[in-house]
Amino acid sequence: MEAKQENTESATTERKRVVNLLARAALNDLSRAWNGLSKQPEVQILRGPETGLVMVRGRIGGGGSPFNLGEATVSRATVRLDNGLVGHGHVLGANLKRAKLAAVFDALWQDQSHREMVEAQLLQPIEAQTATDKRRKSEETAATRVDFFTMVRGED
Numbered sequence: 001m002e003a004k005q006e007n008t009e010s011a012t013t014e015r016k017r018v019v020n021l022l023a024r025a026a027l028n029d030l031s032r033a034w035n036g037l038s039k040q041p042e043v044q045i046l047r048g049p050e051t052g053l054v055m056v057r058g059r060i061g062g063g064g065s066p067f068n069l070g071e072a073t074v075s076r077a078t079v080r081l082d083n084g085l086v087g088h089g090h091v092l093g094a095n096l097k098r099a100k101l102a103a104v105f106d107a108l109w110q111d112q113s114h115r116e117m118v119e120a121q122l123l124q125p126i127e128a129q130t131a132t133d134k135r136r137k138s139e140e141t142a143a144t145r146v147d148f149f150t151m152v153r154g155e156d
Contacts, residue, residue: 018109018118021126022102023091030101033121042082043104049077049089049096075099081107 022030034040051073058069076090077099087107089099105122108114 018123019088019090019102019106021123021130022089022105024126024130025098025102025105025122027095027098027101029122029125030098030105033105033118034101036121037117041104041108043100044080044082045077045100046080046086047076047078049075049099049103051075051094051096077103079103079107081111083111085110 052075053071054074056069056072057066059066072092073094074090074092075094075096075098076088077096078086078088079100080086081104085107087103087105087110089102089104089106091099091102105118109118109123
């Protein structure tokens with residue numbers, strides 16, 4: 001029973017990773033990957049693509065009480081491929097085509113015959129770019145860091 005639960009948690013974690021990376025994918029990268037498919041699957045739209053708003057919540061200092069920061073525009077889509085696999089796409093902004101393609105590639109990733117292609121053409125480059133951006137931002141932040149210390153001048 002425990003092994004099955006671990007497999008389910010592992011699969012859920014991996015799927016979250018895929019959906020997260022597809023949400024970061026640029027439209028031109030998604031379009032290039034779609035056009036590069038040797039056989040494009042039949043795509044049935046189940047929901048959307050549609051645009052709406054989500055409430056963004058924040059915390060001061062990471063530990064304060066949550067507060068409503070504001071609203072953000074989000075596009076989403078749900079599709080079913082001709083093989084029966086269902087994919088979901090969520091992206092920031094009002095780009096319906098990007099949301100639909102993200103959903104298509106989520107469904108394609110679930111198919112073992114397409115997983116390697118989706119990983120190589122979309123997910124791995126996005127992960128690498130995200131890591132590069134994070135490292136660069138960290139280096140820029142470290143360059144402006146100031147360490148304050150207090151010296152005691154004698155005894156009071």
